[in-house]
Structure formats: C-alpha cells, structure tokens
Amino acid sequence: MDDIEPEEDLPSEKIGRDPPPPWETRDAETDEEARRAEATAALSGMRGVTSHVEDAGTELVFRFWAHNGVLTLLSWKRGAGEAGVTRKADSFVPGFDDHLPNYVRAHTGEVIFTLSQEQRGWSLRSITTSESSKPLEARTLPVRRMGVTADTLTQTHAVATQLAKGLRVPDGGSATVLADVLLDDDRVLGATTARYESHGGPPVREPSPELAAQITQALLPFAHGIGPRTIRLTLEAEHHRTERHAHWRVMEAGTLHTDPETPTDLITEHYALYERILRQWREETQDAFLQAGITSTEFLATWFISSLAIRGGLALFEAVAPRLAPILARGGSEAVAWFRSFLARVRPAEREQFHRLWTKAQTRGLSAAEKEQFRKLMARFENLLGTKLDRYESNELRRMAHDDFYKRFHPNLAKLLLDDWAKPYPVHHRIPLEYAQFFERLNINAKENLWGVHKSVHQKINNVWTAFRRAKGKATAEDVRTVAGIVDRHFGRWFNQRYEASHSAHLLTNSESAAIKEVEALIDLILKRA
Secondary structure, three states, rough: OOOOOOOOOOOOOHHHOOOOOOOOOOOOHHHHHHHHHHHHHHHHHHHHOOOOEEEEEEEEEEEEEEEEOEEEEEEEEOOOOOOOEOOOOOOOOOOHHHHHHHHHHHOEEEEEEEEEEOOEEEEEEEEEEEOOOOOOOHHHHHHHOOOOHHHHHHHHHHHHHHHHOOOEEOOOOOOEEEEEEEEOOOEEEEEEEEEEEEEEEOEEEEOOOHHHHHHHHHHHHHHHOOEEEEEEEEEEEEEEOOOOOOOEEEEEEEEOOOOOOHHHHHHHHHHHHHHHHHHHHHOOOOOOHHHHOHHHHHHHHHHHHHHHHHHHHHHHHHHOOOHHHHHHHHHHHHHHHHHHHOOOOOHHHHHHHHHHHHHHHOOOOHHHHHHHHHHHHHHHHHHOOOOOOOHHHHHHHHHEEEEEEHHHHOOHHHHEOOOOOEEEEOEEEOHHHHHHHHHOOOOOHHHEEEOOOOOOHHHHHHHHHHHHHHHHOOOOOHHHHHHHHHHHHHHHHHHOOOOHHHHHHHHHHHHHHHHHHHHHHHHHHHHHHO
C-alpha cells in the first residue's frame, strides 16, 4: 500500500458535500397530483368502512392527521344505530371528493369527520379539529398512489379470515373481542386476541361469512401509515336463536400509541428519513427504488443506525458483522457520526449495494442469495476496520472533514481562518488518518479530532508526525496518543486561531524542534521495547 502523508492539504475543488438522494426535489405539479391522490385514498378507505354498515341512523367518526394535504387515518368509531332497523346506503357524501383536497391542504393537525347514514345515503355531519401532537405513523409527504397494493390487500384479507375463523358467540348470547393487528408500513403481519368476553352459554355459533370482508375494510385505511404499529379492533357480536350465524360488527379501530424507548430526536429523524424512502417506494416500483443509487454517507448512516434502533435488525447485523455490531449498537448521534465517517471509506458501488440490501432486509426480507451478498459485503466492511487507509479513503475523509469543520462544527470560523489568498486553513486531524486502523471505535472525523490550522503550522505538525514514522510498525495506539499529546502541547496555541507570521514564525520553528526532540526520545524507547 502506498505511504500516506500524515496530513495533506485538500485541493479546493474536492471540497463539497455528498449529493442528496435523487427524490429530494419535486415540482409543484407533482405534489398537487399527489395531494389529490391522498384525498382519493382517504375517501376510498371511508367508503370501505361504510359499505359494511347497515343499521339505519349510524354515525361514523373518522380521525385523521392532516399535513401538507396528506391524510393518515388514526382511528374510526361506529356509533349506535336504530335497533332492528337496517338500511343500505348507496350514495356517499355528495361533493366530498371535490372539497376535501382544498380543506386539508391548508390544515396541519388532527381533523375529525363525522358521517351520518340518512335516508338518501351518507352525509357529512361535521368537520372538527383537535389539538394534539403528531403521531409517529402520520405521514407528511403526499404520495401519488391512490390505493393499496395487491400484496397489502392479500395480506389483510388473510389476517382477517384467520381472525374471523376463531370467533365464537354463545347460542342466543353476545360477545366482545379486542383484537390487535400488527402492521409495518403497508404490510399486515398478523393478529392476536387481546381480550374476549361472552354472555350466555358456551361459545358455539360461528360468525357470518361476511365478517372477514368487514374486518378487511376496517383495516385497509390504516395501511397508508408508516413504521411498525398496532391497530386495535373492537368487535361486538350477538346471536338470535332463529338465525344460523352470529352477527358481528367492527365497532372501532385505532392505532395504539405507547411511549418510545428510543431517544425522541433519533425517532423523529428516522421517521422523516424513512418517509422519504417510502414515498419513492410507493410511487415507483420496488425494483426501481432499490436501484435508485443512494450513496450519500449522510443518508445511509442516518437510515441504517436509526433503523437499527427503531425497526430492529441488530440480530441480522451481528450475525454477519460481529466487530462492527457492538460499535453501532450504541445508537444515537454518536453511532450515526461514526458510521458516516466509516462509509466514506467505502466505494460508491458498495455503498449502493449496502443501501439496496439493507432496505430490502428491513422492508421485504432477503432471499438466500441476497443474504450471501450481504454477508460478503459485511466481511469487506469488517476487514476495513483494521486496515490502513488507502489514498482514496484518506482523500474522502479529508474532504468530509474540511466540509464538516467549516459548515457543521465551526461555521463561525469560515470567514476567520482564511489565508492571504482567501483560502480556508487546512483541517488537522489530531489522531492522523495514517493511524486510523489503531482506533476502531474512534470517529476519526469527530469534532474533537479536528482543528483548523494555518498552512505553515500544518506543515510543522506534519514534520513531527513524519519523524514519528521511524518507529515503523512497532508503535502502538498508546504511542500515537502520546505523539498527539506532544503536538497539542507545542502547537495548541494556533489551533482554530488566526496565524500571524510576523509574530509567530520564530516561535513556530522552536515548537517544531522541541516537539520532534520529544518524539525522537519516544521512538528510542519504542525501539528498545520492541
């Protein structure tokens, strides 16, 4: 491997941030089309629920979260109708299709629609709003897709059928069931019974055949949310001795909300990022999204670490990357920053492959062949941990360090640390990139490891580290830390400070000589020790 200078000045043309993911820009016409689709999807979900309500005079209350024209269903609830009176309502809220997009476009927050079944059909009784905080599953970006996928419909119907088959009512009696249905994005994963109560004799009567369809329509509107969540269904049933089947009604459906264990800032960041991923996924085909070419280190690090914390997947990662896993399992902003710096070492093609495989693992699961691809890629990542940086990796990390130092960590220094040609001072790595392989858990581009120094100071510091090379392969991580401390002591007065040659040139030369003298003494000890 080529020798790497301890610190090189980065050419100005190489300074710049990673490009944003390709879906970051959208035109107004596309968003307007998506808002209309959002309204259509919400109305379709409400129609599906009303299609299984036949009790005359029934009210249905739908609670949505509205944001930027997006409607995410939070819950719906059926009110009591006229006992023993049935009526099939064919028409659905005339004019609602035209007015809904305009109403929700300007509103952010909870909005409640109360529908009433009347003689001529369903009418809108009221629209009210409520003050509340944004739920995690609520979306903020409009999506052009108006319905649910065939997979979602099939999964929902399968879960509804399984749930319906297990329900029984006493002969001539009644029953109440609370059922929890697990969703993850638009996938319906399964259902469990949270509580069952019955009145009468032993539960022997089966539900009517249409119950599975009713449960399906009750659940489908919730498939437009994001993330893992639980939908609780409340079902009530009664059986009349003259009838063959028990009559079940889904009375209420809503998302359960619990206090998160993960830090709030990481949750918020994850869901905002994940929603952008899902919008592309839901508007395009799955394959087109997975081949989108996302290689930004900022994007990938945030997406990966937050998905470990929020969506799970650590077991899969531990199995293929046992050295990386404990570093990243720390979670939070520290792990995101570390992994972002690590990914700068990875070639763009490998970053794209990593994005594609991890996203597939988190959203649809990996095939056997894909698991093998992921295993090989993680073996490559693991190997990087203890390997000396090559020139490509060093240049990428220097570019990132320069950009972060002046734009992220110290924007106030961007106009202060300029040389006579208005060029920013070089950024010095306290622990040099040349020795990064000694410090697996260190974020080599962390704020604490970066200092802005004048080119003249930088050159003198480089001379000190060049002198240290005489230790060759015998130096340890602790020796590197010792040299970093020597540099701090002799050159620290110029870190993140303007350098005036007229006042400091002689002092700088003396500092170099003194530092090199200490390093030479350290090297002698290292060589004797070896």
